[in-house]
Amino acid sequence: AQTVTQSQPEMSVQEAETVTLSCTYDTSESDYYLFWYKQPPSRQMILVIRQEAYKQQNATENRFSVNFQKAAKSFSLKISDSQLGDAAMYFCAYRTRGNDMRFGAGTRLTVKP
Amino acid sequence: GAGVSQSPSNKVTEKGKDVELRCDPISGHTALYWYRQSLGQGLEFLIYFQGNSAPDKSGLPSDRFSAERTGGSVSTLTIQRTQQEDSAVYLCASSPYTYNSPLHFGNGTRLTVT
Numbered sequence: 001a002q003t004v005t006q007s008q009p010e011m012s013v014q015e016a017e018t019v020t021l022s023c024t025y026d027t028s029e030s031d032y033y034l035f036w037y038k039q040p041p042s043r044q045m046i047l048v049i050r051q052e053a054y055k056q057q058n059a060t061e062n063r064f065s066v067n068f069q070k071a072a073k074s075f076s077l078k079i080s081d082s083q084l085g086d087a088a089m090y091f092c093a094y095r096t097r098g099n100d101m102r103f104g105a106g107t108r109l110t111v112k113p
Numbered sequence: 114g115a116g117v118s119q120s121p122s123n124k125v126t127e128k129g130k131d132v133e134l135r136c137d138p139i140s141g142h143t144a145l146y147w148y149r150q151s152l153g154q155g156l157e158f159l160i161y162f163q164g165n166s167a168p169d170k171s172g173l174p175s176d177r178f179s180a181e182r183t184g185g186s187v188s189t190l191t192i193q194r195t196q197q198e199d200s201a202v203y204l205c206a207s208s209p210y211t212y213n214s215p216l217h218f219g220n221g222t223r224l225t226v227t
Contacts, residue, residue: 006155033213043202045218052213091155095212099144099163105155 004092006104013082014112020067021077021107023092032096034068034075039089039106048090051075079109087111115139119205119219126195126226134190134222138207145188146216147180150202159203162188163210195226 004025013019025034036048051059051068058066067076079086087110093103118137126132138145143164148156158172162182173179177195182188192199202223206216
């Protein structure tokens with residue numbers, strides 16, 4: 001079965017500090033995209049960052065970056081200089097060429113002032 | 114509108130009744146997904162539509178659940194004879210066909226079965 005595993009149900013970080021959220025996945029496909037989404041209490045799913053499996057270079061979007069280890073099927077999200085507005089549920093996901101789109105169970109991030 | 118629209122935002126129904134949830138995707142998006150999110154949980158895949166192709170129904174939890182997409186646009190998720198375990202947020206998302214595109218989500222419908 002193709003799955004996404006987020007082993008940290010909850011994480012906490014001090015404002016202005018750095019936090020890393022873990023994600024591993026299992027797919028038999030060789031070509032796919034990986035995504036991190038953020039879901040604040042408003043329920044709206046917001047794209048944070050995406051990574052193509054064929055690219056070695058890790059994606060970066062402002063304070064958000066990923067550590068993509070294809071052989072290990074690992075795709076962690078690093079948030080630098082954490083802000084109060086970063087508090088949310090974070091979901092890791094992959095999408096294959098066949099448009100199979102699967103999500104992990106999520107990590108709830110709390111940011112302490 | 115510019116985004117994915119879902120209606121109603123909230124729905125309270127009695128056990129045993131049928132409900133219909135609507136999703137209006139972004140214009141031009143050929144791919145449409147339905148997910149279920151139970152309280153504090155992840156997204157459970159339900160069904161995927163792509164253009165005029167037969168939908169991928171592999172995630173539907175029982176034959177009480179069905180969905181259709183008319184004219185490649187609006188989609189309706191129907192739950193018959195609702196049960197309390199059906200209580201959840203139902204999220205719809207759309208995207209262009211290409212797999213490198215992120216999904217664009219609606220705000221979901223919160224279904225409560227009493």
